[in-house]
Amino acid sequence: MSEFKYVGKDIPRVDAWDKVTGRGMFTQDVSLPGMLYTRVLRSPYAHAKVVSIDLSEAEKLPGVAAVAYFGNTTRKLFNPSNGQVLTMEPHEPAMDMRLFTDEPKYIGDEIAAVAAVDEKTAQRAVSLIKITYRELPFVLDPLEALKEDAPAVQPVQVLKNVLGQPAEFKMGDTDAGFAEADLVVEDQVRISRLKHAQLETQCAVADYRDDGRLKVVSTTQSPHNALVILSHLFEIPESRIEVCAGAPYVGGGFGTRTGFSGKAEAIAAALSMLARRPVKYSYTREEDMTCSDSRHGGYITGRLGVKKDGTFCCVEVTAYLNIGAYATYSMDVLSVLGAYGICSTYHIPNLHYMGYGCYTNQQNAGAFRGFGTPQGTFMMETLVDHAAKELGMDGVILRKMNSTKVGDTWILPYPVGSTGLNECIDKAAAAIGWKAKRGGTKTGHLRRGIGLAAGTHGSNAWPFCVDYSSTYARIENDGSLFISVASPEIGPGSTTSMTQIAAESMHIPIDMVRVRFGETASAPFDSGTHATRTLYTVGNVIHRACLSLVDQVLEYAQEQLGIAKDRLKLEDGMIRADGGEEKADGCNSPDGVSISLAALAHKAHLNNRRFLATVSDFIPNTPPWECHGAEVEVDMQTGMVRVVRMVCAHDVGRAINPLLVKGQIEGGVVMGIGGALREEMSYVEGKGFYNDGFHKYMLPAIGDIPEIVSIIVESCDPTGPYNLKGVGECSSIPTAAAIASAVEDATGVRFHELPMTPGRVLQGLKEAGKI
């Protein structure tokens, strides 16, 4: 990495000061003069019809400024996710939600909202809304929902309670593939609904003006997409809306606010329009947990056909995911589950994947770190381990021989461009002590075992949806660089890495670079911080904008210095010709001269000239690869699984900031451990989800977190800026499968249901006769 000055370096985060001093502002901190506060009336029924509603008492309560409900605000169907904005032709975005409904479809569905001088008054007003319901039949399980006599959650689709056309990938001939196979293994896995549990709850402040301008600050991960959806909902031209993602910080995301942040933006906006004042709507933790989207749970079944020598010849997988009452994101999640979870890690000539998004009368599921790939990977790696066991083959060898190689044709519409997967597998295996430890300890009540699982994902969301970024960049009067991008800083530190790319590409000291982020006024369209895309896709346009600015600068230097552009070079903020030395008034010297960018930029200013660039660009997706190794200790008496150590090898193309890459890996692994062993949204019929706060949702605490060894593999992919690929989501993808493999290694029992809670483990051990 020595050829670079900033790329590849552990530069401290640009938001570090703001975060450690507590001065960084989040949406929750925003307060505007005259601002009102919101509480929402939510359905107590999983499915019902509002028979009557009387707002008069609520409206009369002193301190109440507006009551919005389905009768006085927009009735347009919409989709609160990126899906409404980014779904590509020929597909149509799923539009099945209304802002407020008179037919609630899950416990918590929004019926009305109150804006008042404080939350207490708003809550009191909500309690004064007189409402009567007629209860309607409901369905909660995705497989139940497919049955003929199940109540329809949404108007009938192509298949009852199935969103749109099921997702499908097909390659080769599965009949022929299975016929070729010497061994066919078959498994079913069951995956629970998970919650993002980001620290900052969904929140928005909206300020609508009578001339039709709307400004929203919110916890969205995709300010432009939120803007487009607001424009659609309220029929306001996009140019009159501004959305800021945070102020400027967003307290985590993990997918829960790609597009709208819950319905916070739209509810606050609807109330601001009625009240003619700024309105804040901050979800309570309870609302956030039970009334904004979560990760899809469901059932996946798979069959893998393998030759004696270990060659995978065929795979067939079907997924049924519980999408809840509205199709926030489900087509794309089902697609990605198949694409990256099933069809990509290994090169399997014959494959068939079907994915069904099943409507139920539960809170909707949506984007969640990994976007389907963790679920698919858990299925696929279960099959691979199963085949290895049946064949008596080493899992490392089996994986490496079947892994997708450079040049392979696969699910993306071009061959694989680079892969460090086998290097990841080798390094993870070595680091976890594969040769020495695999086989586990079989004595005592604390059993140790190790396991390993591989995976891939995308570096952006293409070709599953529209995916491009834009930037707007300027050289200021003093030679400093201003860059604006709309993708928010939701925690990973991407804006720090962007700053590094900008300094490297512009050839100026890094403290002369400012990357502004997360708002739609200065930044042109960007699809937001999601899909592992941010640094890859935004980094690309930043790089391109800098190349344009360097070109403009050298063009002007050529004019001013009278030296041909191709003899000039910008280095560390200085423009030099053929290695010349700096001179105070170098402008008119014929040769061997230099001039600082600051002096040149100021000269340009004095001549009424600026260096400006806008870039909007699409970059084809080049997937990253990963392999996790896990060492676990299983308590045979309690069923408690303790992760002792995780080793996580990731092909990130190139690590722009290795420290931040490791931060992403560690954070993702912790989420992966949570989903593998602890976290689960539990539904109680008639009451809804039990987990209405962090105290009822078993996030990994510090004592649950093992040593995590992050291994960076750099395949230096030719596609991405500075050869980088994504990493954000990848780090939680193979974690659960690696842990399940380690648990099997320790206990001899393979678990097919997540999370592997002590109860489930104990029961599994009993059923297998191990205790």
Next chain:
Amino acid sequence: MSEFKYVGKDIPRVDAWDKVTGRGMFTQDVSLPGMLYTRVLRSPYAHAKVVSIDLSEAEKLPGVAAVAYFGNTTRKLFNPSNGQVLTMEPHEPAMDMRLFTDEPKYIGDEIAAVAAVDEKTAQRAVSLIKITYRELPFVLDPLEALKEDAPAVQPVQVLKNVLGQPAEFKMGDTDAGFAEADLVVEDQVRISRLKHAQLETQCAVADYRDDGRLKVVSTTQSPHNALVILSHLFEIPESRIEVCAGAPYVGGGFGTRTGFSGKAEAIAAALSMLARRPVKYSYTREEDMTCSDSRHGGYITGRLGVKKDGTFCCVEVTAYLNIGAYATYSMDVLSVLGAYGICSTYHIPNLHYMGYGCYTNQQNAGAFRGFGTPQGTFMMETLVDHAAKELGMDGVILRKMNSTKVGDTWILPYPVGSTGLNECIDKAAAAIGWKAKRGGTKTGHLRRGIGLAAGTHGSNAWPFCVDYSSTYARIENDGSLFISVASPEIGPGSTTSMTQIAAESMHIPIDMVRVRFGETASAPFDSGTHATRTLYTVGNVIHRACLSLVDQVLEYAQEQLGIAKDRLKLEDGMIRADGGEEKADGCNSPDGVSISLAALAHKAHLNNRRFLATVSDFIPNTPPWECHGAEVEVDMQTGMVRVVRMVCAHDVGRAINPLLVKGQIEGGVVMGIGGALREEMSYVEGKGFYNDGFHKYMLPAIGDIPEIVSIIVESCDPTGPYNLKGVGECSSIPTAAAIASAVEDATGVRFHELPMTPGRVLQGLKEAGKI
């Protein structure tokens, strides 16, 4: 004007709703969490040295967060005006001010400032600062300041107490010119210091972050220039500073905040750096009146040589202006006074102008609507009326025969491109009833008279300083247009006219256009709202950006429709080929098709493409012209002059929004009347300016405002966008001269000193033996 859809129409102001509902936010309304408030310690002496200062008691006061003074903040010399940023080579900007001083040079000069939890605590802390001074000699009058034994206000310049090289314009040969003349008239005028009296006092909120970012919201007219000066003062890269002019509105300007708004930005920023919290500094009205800049008063002497037939053959003028203790702007004001006030309205082959900016120990003078031209015009029109009287010629005929004509070479480095001046003179003369009424009534104690005066000015500040604008524009996903410009909306309504230009140039409905204004994050460099430049210079870049966007749109339409670009036309938001009709799916039809811009923009989005434009452009200055006619009634017993009627003919090139042009004319005329008859800053030795509030500064009240007839003349200049020229400052330029001429017509006495207060008039009438 029928060829245009929006240009030339009285479109209601885009900020109307915000202003009439009271929801428009100004800097004074800004409140940030944890924000501190400021009070300032100011010098009680016109010139002194701080011998000792002890902050300890102030710092100890509970609620005080920081005390800034000359010992703990920046000591850099700077210039708070646009001058620091826009002064062109080979001149250097005058840098003679420090943020806090230990040698105060006027009563009110800043020595220290306190940030505290509220203003009361801050004021109490200011009173606890123990300070001792040594008084130093001072000088108050500009002519006194030039004397050999006068104390030096600033380190000695080329001439004692004279800023830089005196301004000078020379054409032809004045000796020969005067030799040619049949008549030489000579006059001296004296002009008082005036105050802008904008409604919102100087105010700024600064938020400095530990990572070196600084955000400032302030009442500046020039956010980028304020940014550059902050960068200089605090050595922060420009890309890390953001300045918003208002939030987004600025409560008036009239020149008083071109660059910094007083020192509000820098004082708030210095305190925020020390306190590590956001800080607001809002000038009291007293501070605003007596400690931020004002219009230059001073002395001007002139000689005009005329041939018998009325041909002007020579003019010689010398101005001595009181610039106060610091050179906020004075070189440029002195230049403009000569250029437009003396050398431009009439074509005079031999001329010599000298302008001296004289330092005194008073509050500094700076930019003020007209920027020197009103002072110069008062001198020039006094000479012209004098000559007319001596020659016995009609003032209208004399003016028209000598007025500058198209093609004349003059003060600008290219010939006159267009002038409607003679049309203005004719129309003003007709409207004021020149033929019928000139000569006045000579009986009774209420004497009526009419007068007339002509003038010109610039449409921007070039070539007196750097002058260009930039814009950043986008077509959004729904075909709406977003445009960002940094020039603030300080009241005139320019942003409405910009919106009209954008809609006209983009060929879309006006409600699809949004012009964002007044901040430096989304907008590239613009030198701000001043110098009559805004609509002319910013309108030009908006027009150019729209042309670029239309081109990009048609290029993409060509790709999509398969029809050559030159056969496509964008009209009213539709792209049509050869008059074809709209079709829902017209994209692939071969001919006669149309597609809406909205559909095309959305299609582009789905194909990862955006239409973006940045434009930075200089446009040569093309001056507007004007002639005012005044009818007055003079009370010979009290000396009170009442303006009965003003008729104001302005060549504005083309009126983009005639209603707003008339608003500008009316507002300017009222200011002109104030300066002619009422307004005056009066200095009391040892105390400073008497006029520390509106109650002590005689602004025209509603009873003082006559009928104002605005006459728009359209010369359709080829240079400006849609042929427009400026108007903002022009409307107060010839007002005082027209009124003086009318007073002379009524009374037979010519007054040479402004304002013509009852006392001065009475004394003048007595001296002339008229009463």
